[in-house]
Amino acid sequence: MARRSAPEVNAGSMADIAFLLLIFFLVTTTMEKDKGIARQLPPIQEDNIIPPKIKEKNLFIVLVNKNNDIMVNEVPMELRNLRKSAIDFLDNGGASSNSPEYCSYCKGNRKPSSSDNPNKAVISVQNDRLTTYNTYIAVQNELVAAYNFLRNRESQRLYGWDYTEAKKDMGLGRYKGKAKDKINKKLKEIQQMYPLKLSEAQAKKQVAN
Amino acid sequence: MSKFTKKKGNELPPISTASLPDIVFMLLFFFMVATVMRETDLLVEQNLPKADQVEKLKKDRSVFIFAGKPSDQYKDKYGDEGRIQIGDKYTEISNIGLALTEARGKLNPELQSSVVVALKVDDDTNTGLVTDIKEKLRELNMVKIIYITTPGNQLDN
Numbered sequence: 001m002a003r004r005s006a007p008e009v010n011a012g013s014m015a016d017i018a019f020l021l022l023i024f025f026l027v028t029t030t031m032e033k034d035k036g037i038a039r040q041l042p043p044i045q046e047d048n049i050i051p052p053k054i055k056e057k058n059l060f061i062v063l064v065n066k067n068n069d070i071m072v073n074e075v076p077m078e079l080r081n082l083r084k085s086a087i088d089f090l091d092n093g094g095a096s097s098n099s100p101e102y103c104s105y106c107k108g109n110r111k112p113s114s115s116d117n118p119n120k121a122v123i124s125v126q127n128d129r130l131t132t133y134n135t136y137i138a139v140q141n142e143l144v145a146a147y148n149f150l151r152n153r154e155s156q157r158l159y160g161w162d163y164t165e166a167k168k169d170m171g172l173g174r175y176k177g178k179a180k181d182k183i184n185k186k187l188k189e190i191q192q193m194y195p196l197k198l199s200e201a202q203a204k205k206q207v208a209n
Numbered sequence: 210m211s212k213f214t215k216k217k218g219n220e221l222p223p224i225s226t227a228s229l230p231d232i233v234f235m236l237l238f239f240f241m242v243a244t245v246m247r248e249t250d251l252l253v254e255q256n257l258p259k260a261d262q263v264e265k266l267k268k269d270r271s272v273f274i275f276a277g278k279p280s281d282q283y284k285d286k287y288g289d290e291g292r293i294q295i296g297d298k299y300t301e302i303s304n305i306g307l308a309l310t311e312a313r314g315k316l317n318p319e320l321q322s323s324v325v326v327a328l329k330v331d332d333d334t335n336t337g338l339v340t341d342i343k344e345k346l347r348e349l350n351m352v353k354i355i356y357i358t359t360p361g362n363q364l365d366n
Contacts, residue, residue, distance in 0.1 A: 014230045015226075015229045015233055018230055018234050019233055021237050022236055025240035026240055029244045033265065034266040034327060034357050035263040035266060035358065036356045036358045037260055037262060037263060037264070037355065037356045038264045038325075038353070038354070039355065040352050040353055041343055041347050041352040041353075042352070044348060079364060080364050128336070128337075129336060130335050130336075130337065132332065132333060133334040133335070133336055134258045134332035134333065135363075137259075137356055137358060137363070140260075141261065141262050145262045148262055164262075168265070171265055172265075
């Protein structure tokens with residue numbers, strides 16, 4: 001007797017099964033790519049170290065109280081103006097042209113009452129314990145934005161690319177071999193022109209209202 | 210002329226759906242590969258604050274700390290105060306060290322020295338809690354941190 005060939009399996013429902021699985025994975029997928037503001041905390045210091053003296057004009061003190069109001073150098077300020085005034089402060093370059101602290105690349109107002117040099121300028125953020133995290137991050141974001149703005153400006157002037165873009169590409173491993181070292185060196189140079197000097201004093205119990 | 214008359218009256222053939230499963234499978238594999246199953250159950254609320262000056266987090270070398278108010282189903286038990294979650298459970302400030310060391314132990318050994326602590330903090334939390342965490346991290350000498358945010362800008366709203 002001739003063997004009958006096996007009947008073909010109907011594959012019509014294959015699509016349905018695949019769809020079912022597809023929808024399951026569609027629903028469970030979270031394309032998580034966490035991003036955020038990176039920071040390096042200062043190491044614990046021994047008590048007997050005397051903190052270095054910083055001239056008052058080189059300090060940009062940002063106070064945030066428990067009602068999320070912002071005060072900069074004793075003057076109340078809106079959050080939207082913070083970036084601009086931080087840029088003005090960092091980029092001021094107030095030291096006179098014959099002093100060793102003269103800043104040749106600064107484009108600020110060169111007011112003698114504001115910071116001497118980006119290397120000297122320190123931004124200090126002090127917040128109340130009851131400040132909301134929301135405001136805290138917003139302030140940090142604006143201050144980092146000020147640094148990024150200045151660094152981008154200088155890297156555009158010197159090398160023709162954005163500091164932040166190059167840093168991002170570096171993080172993604174887009175540069176290889178020699179180019180990597182070269183770009184890294186340039187990034188370091190820019191960082192030295194505008195070093196991130198953001199100090200965070202421990203949150204005070206109560207800051208002035 | 211019969212060549213041409215033949216076609217007359219012919220309707221459009223139905224579109225073959227035989228390749229439909231292939232297309233669906235392709236999509237399926239894509240999502241299967243891209244899917245990351247949630248590793249931890251969130252016990253705290255997580256509305257992350259907005260920021261735009263951000264850097265990417267390197268997942269292979271990071272440990273997570275969550276903080277915020279307990280989520281709705283835990284409110285009765287744990288109250289309204291901001292709490293810290295590491296791994297799958299609530300952690301007290303004093304126990305952060307232990308919990309973090311444990312979390313770090315799960316990372317690739319080569320990367321353990323360059324560990325980054327990712328802080329996922331609800332935007333309604335008091336900064337005091339974050340400050341406490343940071344103080345603790347300094348003591349533990351895990352000084353690289355990253356505040357996880359969502360894209361956007363605080364000024365826009």
